[in-house]
Amino acid sequence: MAILEIRNLTKSFGGIKAVDDVSVDVHENTLLGIIGPNGSGKTTFVNMITGFIRPDKGSVRFKGKELIGLTPYKITNMGIGRAFQMVKPFFHLPAFKNIIVPLSSDRVKATKGGGFGDKDAIALDILEEVGFERGSSVPYKTASVLPHGYLKRLELARLIALKAEVLILDELFSGLSIAEVTSIVPIIEKLLVEGKTIIMIEHRLKELFRIADNVIVFNFGKKIKEGKPKEILEDEEVKKAYLGVEV
Amino acid sequence: MLVAAGLNLLIKKRDMAKENYRKERIDRCIKARSDDIYAISSKNEILYLLFPRVIPIAALGIIALISPLYWQKVIISACIFAMLAVSWDFLSSCGMLSLGQALFFGIGSYIAGILNHYLNLPFYITIPVATISGGLLSTILLLPVVRLRGIYFAMVTLILPLMLMRGIEATRIFGGNEGITGLSPFPNIWVELIIIITAMWVTLFALRRFISSDYGLIFVSIRDNxxxxxASGINIYAFKAQALFIGSCICAFCGAFMTHSYMFTGIPVFTMEFSILPIAASAIGGIGSLAGPLLGAFVLVPLSEILREFGTLRVVFYGLVLVICVVALPEGIFHYLSRKYNEMERWVKIE
Incomplete structure (x- = not known):
């Protein structure tokens, strides 16, 4: 059974259909890649799942429960975490205090022992997991002085802190060097081993296709193709949508 | 500009004189501090922490003790504005830009006045009651607009006190234009001074502690993003309402206190002065530190009294001082002082 059942999701902005009648099943413990040209509605699609935008039509069911109409914080507390494309850290707070905010959510508090104990230590553990060197001063630096690569890791760390079951990563690799991407990929693979479900929007197709179980392709708000990475690679329609992009 | 240029020149001169010296970094165990486990290990360390906290408290106490009655009244007024400014800064640290401290202040003042006038309750009952109920009432009034951000929230807070003011004037309730006079005063000036000064320090240190706790962190995160x-699973509207309650309780306390101090409450408690002066105090004292706005209020209120001699020109000089402060120290007096105090570098001779 699918952990996320998305049916007929539609949203228009004025006369433009940003997302047009998209239905997808996301199965538990798989990695779903979402690709498509710029402006094809990928981020709007994710915003509707996480409650930041209310769709005109359609339904999203998480483990059988309807998500449409719920506020973002409630959806997050149910176990759907999302990382933003434009990094959104708490700029005035040190990196490790950024993680204390999700640790204070109802979801984490409800888990065994989540409300007690030293949050600082838990936050530092999580930061180490995503590649903040523990002994160094990096976890203690204010987010405003951290380089872009660390801010992306911080987004990932927020989702790990939330113990999210479904992680939605919106262009996590954008703006990162190949070395940085290769150091983040094992973290994502580890999350899959732990049984998480991951949805990734990505333009770095090479890296995505290596780890994705399923891929859907967006163009002009419509889902034009769904399938295994290999099938997507060979599809003519997809090549046309991504004209000029060597895969 | 001129002042800043002069300062730069002085610093350059000093650096040139120290050509045979180099800067050495002193790490005052930054990491250990942020780990929250640093032990109070040495006398120097204890003094280093205590000095900036104990000295202002002692200084204000002594000044209040030896001042003539007129200046004691000025200190009381400064304390009231300091608390309003701290409350404004607290709300702004939670992402709520308020232009209506007068709303909270006025509501507290009217509740205390009504309780005292109609029910003859003494000040030690009216002030706590006015603090809590004033905070609740203000929060309920602003609850529908908690969803608004930035300037939209500010506009609503700006208009509400004016609405209440005209409402009272038009319906002539609670004394209408004349207000309620002849309320019971405090037994003597010393009681007044002790109450307001204690309340101010308690507010400052409690809020500073609160905002750096894990719980207070969430308020700062709301302002940041x-x-x-x-997306971190926090119900931000619930947290904003809590911040609003805390902030308005502080202002309502000030209002209730002033009602008994002046033995009067009326529509002047809703005037813009109570909204704007705290913001000016925060701007020159340093936004975001809570202690800065307090310092700013203790600069602005006595300054305004000293300038009273100049008559009509008072506002001109007052404005001039404000402009100089903002231009020369855009970060605020408090941030400047704290940076200098916690300076992490010292000059050492090159051997």
Whole structure:
């Protein structure tokens, strides 16, 4: 059974259909890649799942429960975490205090022992997991002085802190060097081993296709193709949508 | 500009004189501090922490003790504005830009006045009651607009006190234009001074502690990025309402206190002065530190009294001082002082 059942999701902005009648099943413990040209509605699609935008039509069911109409914080507390494309850290707070905010959510508090104990230590553990060197001063630096690569890791760390079951990563690799991407990929693979479900929007197709179980392709708000990475690679329609992009 | 240029020149001169010296970094165990486990290990360390806290408290106490009655009244007024400014800074640290401290202040003042006038309750009952109920009432009034951000929230807070003011004037309730006079005063000036000074320090240190706790952290995160806070599973509207309650309780206390101090409450308690002066105090004292706005209020209120001699020109000089402060120290007096105090570098001779 699918952990996320998305049916007929539609949203228009004025006369433009940003997302047009998209239905997808996301199965538990798989990695779903979402690709498509710029402006094809990928981020709007994710915003509707996480409650930041209310769709005109359609339904999203998480483990059988309807998500449409719920506020973002409630959806997050149910176990759907999302990382933003434009990094959104708490700029005035040190990196490790950024993680204390999700640790204070109802979801984490409800888990065994989540409300007690030293949050600082838990936050530092999580930061180490995503590649903040523990002994160094990096976890203690204010987010405003951290380089872009660390801010992306911080987004990932927020989702790990939330113990999210479904992680939605919106262009996590954008703006990162190949070395940085290769150091983040094992973290994502580890999350899959732990049984998480991951949805990734990505333009770095090479890296995505290596780890994705399923891929859907967006163009002009419509889902034009769904399938295994290999099938997507060979599809003519997809090549046309991504004209000029060597895969 | 001129002052800043002069300062730069002085610093350059000093650096040139120290050509045979180099800067050495003193790490005052930054990491250990942020780990929250640093032990109070040495006398120097204890003094280093105590000095900036104990000295202002002692200084204000002594000044209040030896001042003539007129200046004691000025200190009381400064304390009231300091608390309003601290409350404004607290709300702004939670991402709520308020232009209506007068709303909270006025509501507290009217509740205390009504309780005292109609029910003859003494000040030690009216002030606590006015503090809590004033905070609740203000929060309920602003609850529908908690969802608004930035300037939209500010506009609503600006208009509400004016609405109440005209409402009272038009309906002539609670004394209408004349207000309620002849309220019971405090037994003597010393009681007044002790109450307001204690309340001010308690507010400052309690809020500073609160905002750096794990719980207070969430308020700061809302200001930094409310969408990311939502995506962290936090109900930001509930937290904003809590912040609003805390902030308005402080202002309502000030209002209730002033009602008994002046033995009067009326529509002047809703005037813009109570909204704007705290913001000016925060701007020159340093926004975001809570202690800065307090310092700013203790600069602005006595300054305004000293300038009273100049008559009509008072506002001109007052404005001039404000402009100089903002231009020369855009970060605020408090941030400047704290940076100098916690300076991490010292000059050592090159051997």
């Amino acid at each position: 409310d969408r990311a806070t939502m």
